[in-house]
Amino acid sequence: MKTEALGQAPDDIAGEPASVPSALLARVSGAVRASGGWLPFDRFMAMALYEPGLGYYANATPKFGRMPSGSDGRGSDFVTAPELTPLFGHTLARQVAEALEATGTDEVWEFGAGSGALALQVLDGLQAIGRTPRQYTIVDLSGSLRERQQATLARHAACVRWADRLPEAFDGVLLGNEVLDAMPVQLLARRGGLWHERGVSLDAVGGLIWVDKPTDLRPPLEVDGTHDYLTEIHPQAEAFIRTLADHWQHGAGFFIDYGFPEAEYYHPQRHMGTLTCHRGHRRDDDPLADLGLKDITAHVNFTGIALTAQSSGLSVLGYTSQGRFLLNVGLLDLAKEAGPRENAMMQKLVNEHEMGELFKVLAIGPDASGREWLPSGFAVGDRSHRL
Template sequence: MATEHESLTSPLLARVREAIAQAGGWLPFDRFMALALYEPGLGYYANATPKFGALPQGGSDFVTAPELTPLFGQALARQVAQALVATGTDEVWEFGAGTGALALQVIEALAELGQPVRRYTIVDLSGSLRERQRATLGAHAQRVHWADALPPQMQGVVLGNEVLDAMPVQLLARRGGVWHERGVAMTEAGALAWADRATALRPPLEVDGEHDYVTEIHPQAEAFVRTLADRLLRGAAFLLDYGFPEAEYYHPQRAMGTLICHRAHRSDSDPLSDLGLKDITAHVNFTGIALAAQDAGLEVLGYTSQGRFLLNCGLLELAQRADARQNAMMQKLVNEHEMGELFKVIALAPTAGTAWVPIGFAAGDRTHRL
């Protein structure tokens, strides 16, 4: 009898093999990553396996800030409240809401601030995660809605916590001074294997040196931002994720790239194994996100570290009302050697009507470093 893991991995592997064959024996990595993460019913984010949680004993693979402590969502809600007033809107949109923990924290914190949101819309492709979100947000069912995609037009404050890093990336590999696009092929035995093809694609910055070098480019994340620019008539977007500005992202010493997998709270660098059972992710090039946004008509309202952003939003004041455990978890959000420095926050808004400064960037704004 097949195990639960085999029942996911085997059919997903068959689907990937089929896609490789249809593509002539070589599949670009971004298409492979899309299958591994989002193939209906089989991909990592499309199946029912546990994903989010503080400990591996519960079957989870990683923890995000809202699961660490509600102080994260409470601080972010202060920024949301200011943005709703500044943009004259009354709706929040969240992409990739995970367990629904962040939505719950923001909805309840906004109510406590005397600014209840009229409508909270979650855009999420995962049916299993939607069910978990419905359970988490049952007390607010009258104001929470779900969507599969962006509407043609929208207004409000957009949130995306650890969304950009899960968007498929293309891999580039410089070998012997020649750039290749890295994809996936099959061995004679039917196993998945890396395969490189010469390409005209390049990183957005020239990488100094002649040493071998592997990195990522992010056309899908940048396309997402352009789509957001096209649809968001009024409001603002706050995107939180781990990543770097372009000069750091394509530093000559970052020769192995940023692609990484997460399973059972451990990381590895082999996305070709255990299909459907682990997360595949890459760090965000925030300069690329900012440029795509500006080219599409959005203004960058601010960019800074997560630690600085949360402190600007009053995290320490909120922590005074929290217990010792919450305060211990709060340290992980802001400490430089934890999430405080690796994670960044970027704020975007339609160019018209952006004459306001979000509180999250009142001090320590790094927009000039993008």
């Protein structure tokens, strides 16, 4: 997951695109052999993304931005909402300010802060309305990202800090933008009517190949039909929520990501699953290639996250589309002061055929925090009943 504390790579391979795949393949191959010749996909995905110094989120190659990466090593692989327009973070800041007030807390915790763009926008937005938090804590993974975040957030250095793990107990408003989707998933494949867990093995020349093993694991919903079917389950994302519940005492949390409620996620027609890779602003479906040089991600089962939160003693405060959430919080008011370019980018945040519908917002919080409070982001169009 993006919040793990990871070390650095040797100087001769860290961030060098030509060296990362071969070095990472060697480590993955060693793990496969140590596991008896077969590695479950979630363990492979964890190495591909987070292996110290080599995994995609642990090396120094470019990742976030508007322009595709090129042969010169510059550019990026994908763009997130904060890189599109600061209107995203400035709007979210309004909800954060309301949540700080409603829950009586004075800290913000962001998980998987990426380039630091969202933190900057939220802090700028909070400062503009006189609600700067006492502390803004970033829980992230790699030295290269942390250095970029520190540079981006220099003017807020007085209140920003970084943490490798959660304290025994903490309060605050939690933010996670595109963090749940990057947590390793297990792959389940139904073939010939029988369920298998998909994992990684080695061919005769040491290349990575898919191998399925019979399993008792099942999707949380029965998938009608007997046709071949590939999907994901999300034990690590659910474990993350349980960990939060063990330490989090007061506050509210807002998780923004692409995904579906369970009935849509495990629809019989979604027979190829949601796992995908991103590199140079292009998608592909082969996570076994170009190790360490591309993102691997799966959509979020928001029902599973919500049920895990409730079973762990947290409350679901709201669930809706990103577009509806931002409009509820006041995006259009902020857009009045923005220029044409920012307003054009704003359309991508809210339009149904762009990010507005695919991305959802789930709010959770400890039961003791604001039981009678409905965050303004869910005042119209709350879909909690559809989880």
